[in-house]
Amino acid sequence: MKIRRPAVSGMFYAGTAGELEEQIEWCYKHEVGPGTIPRVNSKGLREIVAIVVPHAGYYYSGPVAAHAYKEVADDGVLDTAVILGPNHTGYGYPVSLWAGGSWSTPLGEVEVNKKLAQRLLGDVIKADETAHIHEHSIEVQLPWLQYLYKKVKIVPITMLAQDIETARIVGKSIGQAGDNLIVIASSDLTHYEPHSVAMEKDSSVIEAIIDLDEEELYERCERLGCTMCGYGPVAAAIVASKEMKGKKASLLKYATSGDTSGDFSRVVGYGSIVIKR
Numbered sequence: 001m002k003i004r005r006p007a008v009s010g011m012f013y014a015g016t017a018g019e020l021e022e023q024i025e026w027c028y029k030h031e032v033g034p035g036t037i038p039r040v041n042s043k044g045l046r047e048i049v050a051i052v053v054p055h056a057g058y059y060y061s062g063p064v065a066a067h068a069y070k071e072v073a074d075d076g077v078l079d080t081a082v083i084l085g086p087n088h089t090g091y092g093y094p095v096s097l098w099a100g101g102s103w104s105t106p107l108g109e110v111e112v113n114k115k116l117a118q119r120l121l122g123d124v125i126k127a128d129e130t131a132h133i134h135e136h137s138i139e140v141q142l143p144w145l146q147y148l149y150k151k152v153k154i155v156p157i158t159m160l161a162q163d164i165e166t167a168r169i170v171g172k173s174i175g176q177a178g179d180n181l182i183v184i185a186s187s188d189l190t191h192y193e194p195h196s197v198a199m200e201k202d203s204s205v206i207e208a209i210i211d212l213d214e215e216e217l218y219e220r221c222e223r224l225g226c227t228m229c230g231y232g233p234v235a236a237a238i239v240a241s242k243e244m245k246g247k248k249a250s251l252l253k254y255a256t257s258g259d260t261s262g263d264f265s266r267v268v269g270y271g272s273i274v275i276k277r
């Protein structure tokens with residue numbers, strides 16, 4: 001069975017199981033985080049269809065990401081997470097899906113949902129591993145899921161092509177795929193601008209996401225010159241959510257890297273957003 005080895009273990013997040021669990025708990029308890037460590041609610045209603053979460057190093061974005069994963073834990077038990085991330089490396093197909101085997105982190109291995117992956121393959125989504133080998137945007141989401149769930153499966157999809165037409169095709173395919181799944185859109189927001197500038201741009205972009213308006217998201221990103229790296233995955237998640245009867249989105253937490261590092265001169269913006277039925 002093909003195993004995808006971690007590319008950023010020991011860099012973006014801690015490199016041993018014990019240290020990684022401690023780091024995740026630090027994120028939950030951080031003053032920027034939700035404040036408490038969640039436990040999965042086995043009687044949860046499973047109303048969440050998608051979340052938007054950042055993918056920077058845990059020291060910077062982890063406390064913000066923790067808000068979304070706490071909501072996921074409160075929402076109940078899920079079978080599969082379809083994780084959409086931008087392709088930062090340039091390798092592989094325009095839309096690349098790792099279609100089998102498993103992914104490993106210091107917390108163990110996560111199996112790919114092969115049946116669901118096969119259903120998603122088509123003209124746009126291609127089976128491809130080269131795009132994933134060095135990409136971090138999907139990998140950094142796995143320890144969060146592993147910390148909460150012992151048996152969750154994943155479908156990892158990285159998007160080099162992030163145009164709105166591609167995002168809509170990807171989102172519609174996922175939204176019609178069935179299964180007890182959630183979509184995780186992995187994206188940071190504004191990159192390397194002063195804190196006040198990032199907040200202004202990001203608030204406008206977040207408003208479009210909360211309105212579940214993928215077209216407005218693209219319009220605002222272009223008009224504002226926003227350097228959000230995963231606008232395609234987020235747009236695909238919006239489309240998938242609407243296919244899955246998602247009706248309400250809300251911002252759980254917004255912060256920048258300055259809120260954890262103390263350096264507000266050149267920040268990266270992070271948001272945790274949840275979309276529910």
